[in-house]
Amino acid sequence: EVHLVESGGGLVKPGGSLRLSCAASGFLFSNYSMNWVRQAPGKGLEWLSSISSTSAYIFYSDSVKGRFTISRDNAKNSLYLQMDSLRAEDTAIYYCARDRHLGAWGQGTLVSVSS
Amino acid sequence: DIVMTQSPLSLVVTPGEPASISCRSSLSLLHSNGHNYLNWYLQKPGQSPQLLIYLGSNRASGVPDRFSGSGSGTDFTLKISRVEAEDVGVYYCMQALQTPRLAFGGGTKVQIK
Numbered sequence: 400e401v402h403l404v405e406s407g408g409g410l411v412k413p414g415g416s417l418r419l420s421c422a423a424s425g426f427l428f429s430n431y432s433m434n435w436v437r438q439a440p441g442k443g444l445e446w447l448s449s450i451s452s453t454s455a456y457i458f459y460s461d462s463v464k465g466r467f468t469i470s471r472d473n474a475k476n477s478l479y480l481q482m483d484s485l486r487a488e489d490t491a492i493y494y495c496a497r498d499r500h501l502g503a504w505g506q507g508t509l510v511s512v513s514s
Numbered sequence: 515d516i517v518m519t520q521s522p523l524s525l526v527v528t529p530g531e532p533a534s535i536s537c538r539s540s541l542s543l544l545h546s547n548g549h550n551y552l553n554w555y556l557q558k559p560g561q562s563p564q565l566l567i568y569l570g571s572n573r574a575s576g577v578p579d580r581f582s583g584s585g586s587g588t589d590f591t592l593k594i595s596r597v598e599a600e601d602v603g604v605y606y607c608m609q610a611l612q613t614p615r616l617a618f619g620g621g622t623k624v625q626i627k
Contacts, residue, residue: 434616443621444555444563444606449614458614494562499613500553502574504562 401425401503403495408508415485415512421478421495421505429453429473431498435480437491438507445491448480449499463489485512516541516609520619528627533594535622537607542587543570551611554583554592557621558603567592568610602626 407419421433435447448459448469457469468481478495492507517540527533543551550570555563565574567583570590580595594601607619 432614434614436616443604444557444608444618446614446616446618449616456614460615499610499616500565500568501555501563501608501616502565502568504564507562 401497403497403503403505405493405495405505405508408493408510410511410513411485412514413486413512416481416483417485417510419480419482419493419495419508419510421480423476423478423495423497426497426503428476432456433471433478433498434496434501435467435469435478436494436496436501436504437489437510438494439488439491442491447493450478482510485510487512515615516543516612516617518607518609518617518619520605520607520622522622523620524623524625526625526627527594527597529599530596533597533601533624535592535605535607535624537585537590537592537619539588539590539609541611543590543609543611544587545611550586550590551609552583552585552590553608553610554581555606555608556601556603557606558600561603563606566605597624597626599626 402424404422434449450469466484470479494507495505497503519538554567557563571583604621
């Protein structure tokens with residue numbers, strides 16, 4: 400069974416940093432592109448970033464480009480999101496999701512940015 | 515960038531009755547391979563989203579056959595033939611053509627009468 404588990408969320412002050420992780424199991428992680436998607440409280444879904452299976456291709460939405468960095472470690476079946484220069488508007492649940500069709504999602508991790 | 519527009523914003527349905535949600539894309543999602551790169555997701559209360567329909571009309575694994583997707587180009591529809599209590603939640607459409615810049619519709623909240 401496909402399983403994605405995010406971790407690393409928490410409360411951080413504006414301007415601070417957090418590193419999210421997503422542990423994958425139940426499928427051949429190194430064969431799939433991966434994504435980060437977030438959902439602000441009471442709002443819809445927003446795609447943030449994607450990384451190809453070999454990390455050769457990386458893309459970001461305009462809202463996080465230059466502040467967030469996606470990476471992966473195929474040996475550890477893990478996906479990461481380094482988030483710097485955090486703003487209040489980055490407060491959201493952050494999900495990792497598999498492949499271009501977002502065929503599998505984790506349960507999400509909550510990031511709160513507040514002073 | 516492709517913009518996705520869903521309607522209605524919310525829907526109240528009697529159990530056993532059908533329901534329909536519309537999704538419109540600002541650009542055609544029809545690929546030269548003949549597939550429409552439009553997916554549907556359901557986010558049940560308190561849960562993460564789950565894939566229901568991919569490539570316009572293909573049900574994801576384990577999705578009941580009361581769910582069906584149709585449409586082509588810029589206009590798509592998700593239909594639930596007979597709504598059940600477990601179908602409540604927010605439904606999102608998403609374009610998967612212009613990857614990796616995926617774009618979601620605003621969501622349609624389905625409630626049971």
